[in-house]
Amino acid sequence: FEAGLVRLDHAGAIRLRESTTSGGVRATLGPSGFDELADAHDDVVYGGRPIAPDDLAAARERWPELLDEVRRR
Numbered sequence: 001f002e003a004g005l006v007r008l009d010h011a012g013a014i015r016l017r018e019s020t021t022s023g024g025v026r027a028t029l030g031p032s033g034f035d036e037l038a039d040a041h042d043d044v045v046y047g048g049r050p051i052a053p054d055d056l057a058a059a060r061e062r063w064p065e066l067l068d069e070v071r072r073r
Helices: 002-010 022-029 034-045 053-072
Strands: none
Touching: 002 022, 002 053, 022 034, 034 053
């Protein structure tokens, strides 16, 4: 997840800081593929939900799609 945020920063879509939150990235990006990525991340990291194989597969698929989406803007 953090690597994806770094890539969003390098693409100029967000300005990554230590204080960056999922909610802040959502507000900056607006409706996007980030929402599902952030929901899964927050559920696992902060909600204590065990990570599932589907989470990994979705992240591998959705991060590149999101980066393509923000680069086209």
